Amino acid sequence: MGRLFGRLDDVTGDAGYDDHPPRMGFFTDTSVCIGCKACEVACKEWNSVPDDGYLLTGMSYDNTESLGASTWRHVAFIEKPTVSTSSAEATVDLGMPGHGPPGGSNDQTTEPGANDVRWLMSSDVCKHCTHAACLDVCPTGSLFRTEFGTVVVQEDICNGCGYCVPACPYGVIDVREEDGRAFKCTLCYDRLKEGQTPACAQACPTESIQFGELSELRQRADNRLAELHGQGVDVARLYGRDPEDGVGGDGAFFLLLDEPEVYGLPPDPVVTTQDLGSIWKSVGAGAAAVAALGMAAFAGRRR
Amino acid sequence: MSPREEVVPEAEFASYYGRPVIKQPTWKTPDIPMYFFLGGLAGASAVLAEGAAVSGLPRLERIARLTAAGGAAAGTVALVHDLGRPARFLNMLRVLRPTSPLSVGSFILAPFGTLSGIAAASHLTGRLPRIGRIAGVGAAALGPPLATYTAGLIADTAVPAWHEGHRELPFVFGGSGAAAAGGLAMIFTPLDQAGPARRTALAGAVLELAATETMQRHMGMVGEPYRQGRSGRLMKLARELTVAAAGATLLLGSRSRAVSVLAGAASVAGSVVTRFGVFEAGLASARDPKYTVVPQRRRLDSREPATAGTRVSGTPAPGTNGM
Numbered sequence: 001m002g003r004l005f006g007r008l009d010d011v012t013g014d015a016g017y018d019d020h021p022p023r024m025g026f027f028t029d030t031s032v033c034i035g036c037k038a039c040e041v042a043c044k045e046w047n048s049v050p051d052d053g054y055l056l057t058g059m060s061y062d063n064t065e066s067l068g069a070s071t072w073r074h075v076a077f078i079e080k081p082t083v084s085t086s087s088a089e090a091t092v093d094l095g096m097p098g099h100g101p102p103g104g105s106n107d108q109t110t111e112p113g114a115n116d117v118r119w120l121m122s123s124d125v126c127k128h129c130t131h132a133a134c135l136d137v138c139p140t141g142s143l144f145r146t147e148f149g150t151v152v153v154q155e156d157i158c159n160g161c162g163y164c165v166p167a168c169p170y171g172v173i174d175v176r177e178e179d180g181r182a183f184k185c186t187l188c189y190d191r192l193k194e195g196q197t198p199a200c201a202q203a204c205p206t207e208s209i210q211f212g213e214l215s216e217l218r219q220r221a222d223n224r225l226a227e228l229h230g231q232g233v234d235v236a237r238l239y240g241r242d243p244e245d246g247v248g249g250d251g252a253f254f255l256l257l258d259e260p261e262v263y264g265l266p267p268d269p270v271v272t273t274q275d276l277g278s279i280w281k282s283v284g285a286g287a288a289a290v291a292a293l294g295m296a297a298f299a300g301r302r303r
Numbered sequence: 304m305s306p307r308e309e310v311v312p313e314a315e316f317a318s319y320y321g322r323p324v325i326k327q328p329t330w331k332t333p334d335i336p337m338y339f340f341l342g343g344l345a346g347a348s349a350v351l352a353e354g355a356a357v358s359g360l361p362r363l364e365r366i367a368r369l370t371a372a373g374g375a376a377a378g379t380v381a382l383v384h385d386l387g388r389p390a391r392f393l394n395m396l397r398v399l400r401p402t403s404p405l406s407v408g409s410f411i412l413a414p415f416g417t418l419s420g421i422a423a424a425s426h427l428t429g430r431l432p433r434i435g436r437i438a439g440v441g442a443a444a445l446g447p448p449l450a451t452y453t454a455g456l457i458a459d460t461a462v463p464a465w466h467e468g469h470r471e472l473p474f475v476f477g478g479s480g481a482a483a484a485g486g487l488a489m490i491f492t493p494l495d496q497a498g499p500a501r502r503t504a505l506a507g508a509v510l511e512l513a514a515t516e517t518m519q520r521h522m523g524m525v526g527e528p529y530r531q532g533r534s535g536r537l538m539k540l541a542r543e544l545t546v547a548a549a550g551a552t553l554l555l556g557s558r559s560r561a562v563s564v565l566a567g568a569a570s571v572a573g574s575v576v577t578r579f580g581v582f583e584a585g586l587a588s589a590r591d592p593k594y595t596v597v598p599q600r601r602r603l604d605s606r607e608p609a610t611a612g613t614r615v616s617g618t619p620a621p622g623t624n625g626m
Contacts, residue, residue: 004402059320066322076319137459139406140394159394160387163405166328166460166589175329180387261596264319268599272459272466273402279469283404283455286473287447289510290481294350294447297485297502298358 004131005274007243011130015145023149024192026201026209026252027217028123029224030263031236033208035061035121039073042203046188047072050176066264067124069176072185073200076263078120122263123209125200126151126172126185127240128251131271134164134173134184142182149214150187150251158182169247169269187252214251221255233257239265246270316596324595325461327586334385336582338378339453340575342412343480344487345374346450347503349419351484353443354499356436363500365426366491370484371442372423375416375449382412404456411449418442450480457585463525463595464588465581474514475581479574481507482545486570489556489563497563501556504570508549511577512542525594528587529580537580544573 002014012020043049052070057063060077067074132151135143142157143164153164153173160180164173173184188198196202201211210217221238228236235257240250246269260267318324328335352367383392395409419442425435454476458469465472485504489497515538519526528534548569555562588594 057320068326078319133461136402137405139398139400139403139409140391141398141400142394157391157394157397158388159391161395161405162329162385162387163403163456163460165326166462166465166585169325169461171323171325174326175387177329182387259317259600261317261324261592261600262319264322264324264592266324266595266599268603269461272461275466275469276402276459279404279455279458280401282458282470282473283448283451286451286454286477289474290347290447290450290477290507291350293481293506293510294347294354294443294503297351297499297506298354 004136004276005246005271006131006248008130008248009243011248012145012147012149017147020147020149023214023251024187024212025128025149025214025217025250026125026187026198026211027221027255028125028252029208029210029221029255030120030122031208031224031228031233031255031257032206033075033121033123034206035075035077035119036205037064037075038203038205039123039200039209040064040071040075042199043073043185046191046199047186049183067126067170067172067174067184069174069179069183072125072183074124076120076122076124078258078262080118080120080258080262082116082118120257120262122254122256123200123204124263124265125252126187127170127247127253128185128187129271130243130248130251131273132247133167133169133271133273136271136273136276137163137167139163146189146192148187148189148192150189150192152186152189153182153184155181155183167272169266169271217253221253224255228255246274316593316600318592318596322592323590324592325589327589328460328462329387330582331385332579332582334381336578337575338381338385339476339578339582340479340483341374341378341381342453343450343476343574343578344483344571345371345378345419346415346446346448347477347480347484347507348374348487349415349422349439349442349446349449351488351500351503352422353439355496356439358499360496360499363488363492363496366488367484367500368419368423368426368439370487371419371446372416375412375419379412379416404452404459408449408452408456411445411452415442415445415449418445447477451477457581460585461595462585462589463598464522464528465585467522467525468518471514471518472581475511475518475577478507478510478512478514479577482511482548482570483507483574486548486567486574489552489567489570494557494560494563498557500567501552501563504567505549505552508545508570508573511574512545515542515577523598525588525598527594528584532587534580534583534587537576537583541573541576541580544569544576548573 049070060079062077064071064074128150135151140157142154146152158181162175164182175182197211201209239256239260240253243249348367348370355364383389400406418438422435422439425431451473454472457465458472482504485500488500519529529538548566551566
């Protein structure tokens with residue numbers, strides 16, 4: 001077991017691999033996501049993930065709700081009324097779907113506010129954290145770090161204790177009720193072993209989901225961010241790219257057009273095992289207190 | 304902007320349709336809170352049993368030994384029953400992982416259950432007394448960590464009301480375990496042998512109450528579930544039971560057998576309700592995205608003061624995450 005928090009440039013080597021391929025990951029550029037859900041479908045099909053109900057949620061076009069044991073890619077839809085200010089003219093048409101003809105902007109609006117909707121779409125996925133809480137807390141060793149630096153559940157070992165579920169700071173992994181075991185995105189471990197692209201990235205028609213070596217993806221993301229900022233899209237920001245953040249950076253990171261919490265992502269996640277030392281110290285001190293009060297109970301005058 | 308703003312006016316925050324950010328634990332009720340209780344009861348009882356053996360209090364020793372063994376056995380059943388794949392229980396002992404309190408805890412529970420079982424069997428049958436005592440000493444050594452590791456287990460998660468209490472929760476659970484062990488022994492032990500049980504219950508109650516108070520005080524808004532809603536009511540009931548038990552024990556516990564029985568029962572009940580209260584508080588804090596988003600947003604904004612506050616389209620973006 002290696003480092004529990006902080007910057008870690010070779011997570012795969014830290015996990016015990018002497019000779020290993022480069023760390024692989026996803027860069028999901030939500031600014032070009034069109035919400036087609038091809039990633040959701042491709043993931044389900046390739047990984048034989050069962051359905052998780054056919055309920056209508058009323059949450060815009062999103063009936064998948066969130067990531068879970070049977071949803072390994074989840075496309076979020078946010079319809080936000082745009083603020084009609086003078087700075088709205090500075091926005092750049094990203095080719096996002098909307099009402100009215102392409103290229104239409106605020107001047108198309110007949111009723112002010114009625115059609116003024118800004119669409120945010122984002123395909124969420126397991127972050128394959130550098131410091132993965134799910135892996136740290138797994139008591140059976142079912143969750144492990146692959147040679148590609150990704151985090152995968154070995155389903156033949158998982159006993160369904162469920163500890164990984166509340167440990168994940170992103171709410172990704174979950175136990176499949178009818179099965180009893182925990183499931184999540186494997187970053188298509190089987191396809192990676194064959195040198196193939198994960199199913200979701202393969203199916204993405206706009207290259208919103210980009211797969212590759214993490215170091216290269218980070219470079220690509222930095223360039224894309226600079227490009228968007230240059231176009232005046234100041235709301236663009238990278239999420240999970242920073243190797244110094246609370247989880248040591250994500251193996252799957254994002255370019256977002258609003259605050260992370262708007263997409264249902266935690267704004268500043270920290271791996272719980274960062275406090276492991278403090279936790280064990282308190283457990284030890286608490287145990288010492290129980291032992292001490294137990295002994296003290298017999299030290300007094302016997303009644 | 305946020306659909307939750309009307310619901311929680313005291314803390315404005317954005318969320319995705321008010322949905323939780325983290326997953327709620329899939330652990331079942333009553334399995335897991337009962338396991339927390341039984342582990343505390345059994346662990347502290349093993350200490351009580353060994354003290355009674357050393358001090359020559361056979362009636363106290365008997366009930367404490369039986370409680371330690373029975374609690375561990377029942378707790379193991381609850382734990383296995385909670386697994387999604389109970390048949391794979393032994394995978395818990397497949398590896399020892401210091402980063403997983405559940406893994407370490409399994410390596411505490413398994414020998415504790417065995418040793419406390421041997422000690423109890425030897426005590427009941429009178430056979431192999433030397434081995435029985437050695438087993439009893441081993442159980443007494445493993446008992447306190449058995450009582451407190453479960454607090455570390457829930458603290459080592461992303462659940463705000465558990466994680467933020469990681470410094471105090473082991474004392475809450477340890478004190479609660481001692482209160483339960485002392486209380487149960489008070490019910491079944493004659494007054495003249497129950498002195499150490501009373502003192503254990505009292506000291507445990509004081510420790511539990513003090514640690515709970517300290518925890519809630521420094522937790523801020525994340526501690527709300529310990530005061531509000533269903534979990535808040537459970538915590539209040541637990542406190543009332545524990546205080547009533549301690550008061551009765553202090554005043555009449557050594558004089559009236561009836562009071563000793565009632566106070567002991569209240570102490571045990573208080574310990575049970577404490578675990579359910581803490582458990583439910585964690586679930587409540589996982590359910591409401593407020594407890595995840597607001598503290599993280601505050602932390603983030605305090606690190607990036609230049610961009611805090613005014614965030615509308617067109618203003619400078621909040622950094623690019625440390626590039």
